[in-house]
Amino acid sequence: MWQLVKLPLHRRILRRTQLIQHTYVYSSLHTSQRTLSLATCALLLSACAQFPTIGPSHKEVEEATSAPAAAGVIQLVNVDEAVARKLLDGKKSRLFSEALGDIRLPQLIGPGDSIEVNIWEAPPATLFGGGGIDVRAPSSSRATTLPEQVVNREGLISVPFAGRIQASGKSAQSLEADIAQRLKGKANQPEVLVRIVRNASSTATVVGEVQNSLRLPLTPSGERVLDAIAAAGGVKQAVSKVTVQLTRERQFHSLPLDTIIRDPAQNVLLRPGDVVTASYQPLSFTALGATGKNEEIAFETQGISLAQALARAGGLIDSRSDAQAVFIFRFEPVAALDWPRQPVASTPDGMVPVVYRMNVKDPSSFFAMQSFPISNKDILYVSNAPIAEFQKFLNVVFSITYPVLNTIQLTK
Incomplete structure (x- = not known):
């Protein structure tokens, strides 16, 4: 200020006028920056609340199954070799050779013969x-x-x-x-x-997905399950998608047709009154989340493992998936497992809603995956990794801040 004192009066007035102008411009620029910053923050907060996502995260699934409101409703089960083996044993169909036997009986005369x-x-x-x-x-x-x-x-x-x-x-x-x-x-x-x-009394009946339903007379030579299907003209659908049910007296047992063809021991002798039913069962599971493809995927009647299901779904997406958060959503019978959460609540038809969790970052999980059976109508879901969510956040930040910074540069 001592320099201003030595200046002439008109020069001092001019200098003060320039200082006031610069202060006003700086103040105006600072105000616009603050306004833009506040707008940017508001947009970011709004974007954070509405991030697009494929479904619940690993943490959200855990919270949903442990929330007080869900107590005793949803079971969260970590899959290991023991769990996979128990589920596999529970889903195995009893073989025809074990349940029905293969004893040749003499042909007996009956009414109508x-x-x-x-x-x-x-x-x-x-x-x-x-x-x-x-x-x-x-x-x-x-x-x-x-x-x-x-x-x-x-x-x-x-x-x-x-x-x-x-x-x-x-x-x-x-x-x-x-x-x-x-x-x-x-x-x-x-x-x-x-x-x-x-022969009118010693017959077996063949119905279902066959070309011609019929009553097959049984002879002393001994007709078998595949003989009955062949006599009916074969099945209408692909062999891998057909289940054969053999009803004898008051019991019935089912096996995939593929199993009967591959294992001759299951091609058992028929008895009078047997009913052979060929059923078309289009089994499928749905793949969702960070997998190679999100769609309903069909599989064969003999079943597939979780490892095969992941392969058919295109595997995990390396840039998005959380390898610790592979989930299978399913309804299970109450007696399927010893459930970790008590009391066990079930649906009116006696089924328990359960979420199976597989950590595929653990090398030992690949052995359990080969045993874990996929059921019809399962939902296979893979969560996004946290880093993928953070990457989406950064994309939103940059998409908003870049235009703001450009505006500030133009303002300057």
Whole structure:
């Protein structure tokens, strides 16, 4: 200020005027910067609250399953080898060879069957003497063929001079012996031959996804499951997508058709009254989140593991996925596992909502993945990694701050 004192009056007035102008411009610039900064902060806060995301993060899933409001509702289970093995054992279907056996039974006569009875007498024929000579037998023996007859509802047939005889539930050889015994003392050394002309009682039924549903007559040679399917013209769908259910009396068992073809022991003998049902079951799971593709993915009736499911979903996206947050959302039966959260709440149909968590950063998890079975309608979800969320935040920051900085530079 001492320099201003020495200046002339007009120079001092000019200098003060310039200082006031500079102060006003600086103040105006500072105000605009502050306004822009405040606007920038408001935009960033708004953007942070509305980040686009593929779904819940690892932390959000944990919070949802541990929140008081969800107590006893959602089970969070960390998958290891023991859990995977227990689930796999619970989902294995009982094999036909174990549940039904493969014992060959004699063919028995039943109501509705048509049979033919042939009777031979040694000479001199005293009872059926009017019969013709059988050229296949010794010249002195005579054969009589009775008219074909149907076994009635009570399982009986009629034989002249022998009366009504129980035929149902007997083999042809057993019925022959019974008729011969009834004729003993009436016919001269009788010999009897019984032939089943039409089999109406020893049949199996084939229905479902086959070309032609039918009743398959069973013969003494022994028809099997694949014989029945072949007689029906084969299945309409791909073999890998068909399940075969065999119903016998009051029990039924199911196996993938692929398993029956690959394992001959499961191609068991059929019994009278069996029902073979070929069912088309389009199984699928849904892949969501940071996987190679987000879509519904079909799989075969024999099932797939979690490792195969991840591969079919395109694997984890390296730049986005959280390898510690691979989740499977599923409804399980109450008895499936020993649930970590008590009490266990279930849906009206007795199913427990459960989230399985797999940490694929752990090398040992790859062994558990090979055993963990995928079920129909599973949801496979992979969360975004925290760094991916931070990267999105930075993108939003830069997209907003760059225009602001350019505006400030232009203002200067």
